[in-house]
Amino acid sequence: MSDSPSSGEPASPQAAGLETFRYDDGLPRMFLMATLVWGVVGMLVGLIVAIQLVAPSLGGLHEWLTFGRLRPLHTNAVIFAFAGNAFFCGAYYSMQRLLKTRMYSDALGKFHFWGWQAIIVSAAVTLPLGFTQGKEYAELEWPIDIAITLVWVVFALNVFGTIARRRERHIYVAIWFYIASIVTVAVLHIFNNLSIPAGALKSYPIYAGVQDAFMQWWYGHNAVAFFLTTPFLGLMYYFLPKAANRPVFSYKLSILHFWSLVFIYIWAGPHHLHYTALPEWASTLGMLFSVMLWMPSWGGMINGLLTLRGAWNKVASDPVLKFFVVGVTFYGMSTFEGPMLSVKTVNALSHYTDWTIAHVHGGALGWVGFITFGMAYWLIPRLFQTRLASPKLAEAHFWMGTIGILFYIVPIYVAGLTQGLMWRAFDATGRLAYPDFVETVNALMPMYWVRVVGGVLYLTGAILCLGNAVVTWARRPERYEEPVYEAPALGPYEPSSAESPWGSKRGDGGAFFDLRRFAALRWHRRWEALPLTFTAWVVVAVVVASLFEIIPTFLIRSNVPTIASVKPYRPLELLGRDIYIAEGCYNCHSQMVRPLIAETERYGEYSKPGEFVYDHPFQWGSRRIGPDLHRVGGKYPHLWHLQHMEEPSKVTKGSIMPPYPHLLRDPIDWSAAQKRVEVMAMLGVPYGDTVRHAEEDARAQAADIARALGEQIHPNDPAKQAAAAERYKDKQITALIAYLQRLGTDIKAEQAQKK
Amino acid sequence: MSLSDLISHMDLSVFPEVALVIFAGVFVAVSARTLRADRAAFEAAAGLPIDDPAPAREEEPRE
Numbered sequence: 059m060s061d062s063p064s065s066g067e068p069a070s071p072q073a074a075g076l077e078t079f080r081y082d083d084g085l086p087r088m089f090l091m092a093t094l095v096w097g098v099v100g101m102l103v104g105l106i107v108a109i110q111l112v113a114p115s116l117g118g119l120h121e122w123l124t125f126g127r128l129r130p131l132h133t134n135a136v137i138f139a140f141a142g143n144a145f146f147c148g149a150y151y152s153m154q155r156l157l158k159t160r161m162y163s164d165a166l167g168k169f170h171f172w173g174w175q176a177i178i179v180s181a182a183v184t185l186p187l188g189f190t191q192g193k194e195y196a197e198l199e200w201p202i203d204i205a206i207t208l209v210w211v212v213f214a215l216n217v218f219g220t221i222a223r224r225r226e227r228h229i230y231v232a233i234w235f236y237i238a239s240i241v242t243v244a245v246l247h248i249f250n251n252l253s254i255p256a257g258a259l260k261s262y263p264i265y266a267g268v269q270d271a272f273m274q275w276w277y278g279h280n281a282v283a284f285f286l287t288t289p290f291l292g293l294m295y296y297f298l299p300k301a302a303n304r305p306v307f308s309y310k311l312s313i314l315h316f317w318s319l320v321f322i323y324i325w326a327g328p329h330h331l332h333y334t335a336l337p338e339w340a341s342t343l344g345m346l347f348s349v350m351l352w353m354p355s356w357g358g359m360i361n362g363l364l365t366l367r368g369a370w371n372k373v374a375s376d377p378v379l380k381f382f383v384v385g386v387t388f389y390g391m392s393t394f395e396g397p398m399l400s401v402k403t404v405n406a407l408s409h410y411t412d413w414t415i416a417h418v419h420g421g422a423l424g425w426v427g428f429i430t431f432g433m434a435y436w437l438i439p440r441l442f443q444t445r446l447a448s449p450k451l452a453e454a455h456f457w458m459g460t461i462g463i464l465f466y467i468v469p470i471y472v473a474g475l476t477q478g479l480m481w482r483a484f485d486a487t488g489r490l491a492y493p494d495f496v497e498t499v500n501a502l503m504p505m506y507w508v509r510v511v512g513g514v515l516y517l518t519g520a521i522l523c524l525g526n527a528v529v530t531w532a533r534r535p536e537r538y539e540e541p542v543y544e545a546p547a548l549g550p551y552e553p554s555s556a557e558s559p560w561g562s563k564r565g566d567g568g569a570f571f572d573l574r575r576f577a578a579l580r581w582h583r584r585w586e587a588l589p590l591t592f593t594a595w596v597v598v599a600v601v602v603a604s605l606f607e608i609i610p611t612f613l614i615r616s617n618v619p620t621i622a623s624v625k626p627y628r629p630l631e632l633l634g635r636d637i638y639i640a641e642g643c644y645n646c647h648s649q650m651v652r653p654l655i656a657e658t659e660r661y662g663e664y665s666k667p668g669e670f671v672y673d674h675p676f677q678w679g680s681r682r683i684g685p686d687l688h689r690v691g692g693k694y695p696h697l698w699h700l701q702h703m704e705e706p707s708k709v710t711k712g713s714i715m716p717p718y719p720h721l722l723r724d725p726i727d728w729s730a731a732q733k734r735v736e737v738m739a740m741l742g743v744p745y746g747d748t749v750r751h752a753e754e755d756a757r758a759q760a761a762d763i764a765r766a767l768g769e770q771i772h773p774n775d776p777a778k779q780a781a782a783a784e785r786y787k788d789k790q791i792t793a794l795i796a797y798l799q800r801l802g803t804d805i806k807a808e809q810a811q812k813k
Numbered sequence: 814m815s816l817s818d819l820i821s822h823m824d825l826s827v828f829p830e831v832a833l834v835i836f837a838g839v840f841v842a843v844s845a846r847t848l849r850a851d852r853a854a855f856e857a858a859a860g861l862p863i864d865d866p867a868p869a870r871e872e873e874p875r876e
Contacts, residue, residue: 078869226861228857228858228861230858230862232862295862299863303863305856305862305863306862310850310855313843314843317843318843321836322836325836343828343832347832541868541869542868542869543869545866599839606828
């Protein structure tokens with residue numbers, strides 16, 4: 059395998075006008091193996107957290123292994139490591155062939171590969187250690203975010219450089235999907251991760267409360283769109299025709315599919331925030347565009363399935379096509395369900411329940427997973443240049459995976475509906491039928507066990523795939539063949555060229571065509587080698603939609619009415635909040651009481667936008683495995699929290715929360731207080747004088763809480779009270795209690811004043 | 814008057830409708846352009862993934 063671009067692009071042409079070149083299959087080989095290895099790792103962590111929910115004692119083995127820390131590791135691993143590497147593998151393989159050129163730079167490709175794997179390893183180390191930004195799928199701290207940006211830029215350079223060097227005029231639709239993914243993910247990643255460092259691995263986002271929530275779900279939703287959907291649609295549009303040996307059913311439909319998705323997806327993010335403190339118009343806008351997404355998504359699904367016209371007999375015998383057919387079908391199912399869940403009334407029931415988890419896994423296991431495995435089985439013999447070690451095991455993987463998905467999603471749908479209905483059930487006297495939250499969790503245990511079986515099946519299938527790939531790799535030829543290909547270089551761009559689908563119609567009026575005449579300028583001709591116009595249109599579509607939603611959300615004062623009694627967190631409470639974030643409490647607890655009668659009955663006053671103005675980052679959460687915590691402040695004595703954190707099941711019978719004994723043992727990092735308050739002040743939080751003596755203030759509050767704790771532990775023994783106060787005054791639990799007791803209480807002061 | 818004041822005074826309840834109109838306009842434009850495009854050239858484009866040229870030198874590895 060040659061490393062230098064010059065040897066990859068043989069200089070001497072075979073014949074006049076023809077250029078010769080070799081493809082670089084080393085890079086797709088590396089990304090393929092990384093996909094399969096990280097896939098097994100990410101799914102294994104998923105299985106571990108699923109088991110922790112049915113066997114909570116396993117959650118308390120070590121503080122690094124609690125659900126709140128491992129769940130982000132699972133999501134980040136399967137999204138960025140498994141799906142990410144799969145996208146890179148397929149993109150590097152298909153782009154070279156579709157553009158009839160080697161990738162622009164072997165060195166950039168290698169940097170991309172090793173840089174991305176280093177990012178994954180750093181995520182796998184920092185997340186269990188509790189370094190997190192506390193925003194779902196954007197947990198990685200600021201130095202890793204910068205590394206991601208750098209590696210992404212390298213990837214983009216390599217892709218655009220390759221397109222500039224192409225020997226095929228038309229850029230096939232799969233590459234459109236890759237380009238859209240690259241530019242949009244860059245925009246999303248940068249803007250959602252804007253934060254101010256408050257330490258080597260600690261930062262606070264520049265946004266707070268409603269605005270942070272809005273940015274996060276603009277990011278979160280579109281990460282699903284542009285990291286898990288468009289890249290895999292690109293792969294589908296290349297590898298499905300390849301495996302079926304049929305051109306795509308309708309190229310026109312694929313273009314409509316592309317532009318509709320790019321234009322609609324960005325608008326849909328607010329559907330993650332229905333009935334929250336988000337303004338009504340934004341919520342409606344998100345719902346409307348989500349429902350519209352159904353149309354192009356099904357256009358794409360139909361286009362994929364009909365590509366198999368006349369090739370259905372192959373599906374019975376070819377595991378690759380089997381994976382693709384089931385994968386595309388799951389794409390159809392998820393993209394029907396997504397719009398349905400975005401309808402407010404459905405969302406009122408489904409949100410915060412396992413329904414979301416089932417929906418996500420239908421898409422992740424069925425669509426992303428099966429397109430990846432189908433692509434892997436197609437690529438393995440071609441990349442390793444020998445027969446697949448065991449087609450029978452590939453077949454077994456398909457059935458295990460399919461049954462595994464069903465065993466996963468069916469019980470979790472049932473769990474979601476069960477819990478959602480239990481939360482809103484009232485008895486004949488008008489009281490909550492299940493007032494203890496834990497009842498609604500314990501009812502799900504049989505379903506959670508079935509999910510474990512589904513997870514085991516799916517993971518086993520993935521291990522079989524990895525094994526099959528490793529054995530095939532072991533049987534590779536001594537030296538990979540690198541055939542030399544020939545193609546004519548692209549001449550200068552001619553606007554009247556019939557090579558372009560739009561070429562023959564050009565010049566017959568209409569705004570697009572007038573623009574083209576303008577484009578005939580010489581400077582522009584050089585640009586035509588780069589698909590800049592195309593990329594610019596994608597950026598316009600994405601940015602217009604984003605600004606349409608973001609600008610009003612940030613600028614309208616009435617969106618976040620100020621509440622005079624809402625004050626910044628005291629320094630100790632801020633430190634406690636950081637512990638809450640580090641432990642990943644948001645993975646199981648929301649902080650958002652929706653204005654629904656079942657919620658106000660259970661938790662108290664619904665949450666107001668103005669209550670979150672100092673929340674950098676917001677912690678509204680997206681799933682309630684435990685109860686909402688926004689009104690937990692003042693609900694229980696300090697001692698309750700201390701005992702509950704030490705061993706939750708002793709305080710709440712049947713609780714599946716892991717114990718946090720280390721919080722009672724580990725000291726507070728007092729030296730961090732000053733810096734963190736300073737950064738908060740820099741972000742506009744009105745700390746006033748406190749900014750000059752943050753540590754002093756934190757220690758004073760801790761002493762008060764520790765004293766109260768001592769009195770509650772030993773009500774009649776002043777000597778022991780003092781000892782307990784001394785013991786807890788510098789422990790992390792005290793900071794966490796300070797935060798939890800503060801939660802949602804400011805508004806009560808205002809209500810008391812009014813009375 | 815700041816930008817915040819200006820936008821705060823706007824009635825944004827029409828935003829979903831405005832967005833819908835923008836979308837519909839773009840969709841119609843893209844559809845019209847796509848449907849008017851040349852069929853033969855599209856067929857050639859659709860064939861790109863499966864029309865791999867044979868290597869000029871060295872046999873392609875057998876599957």
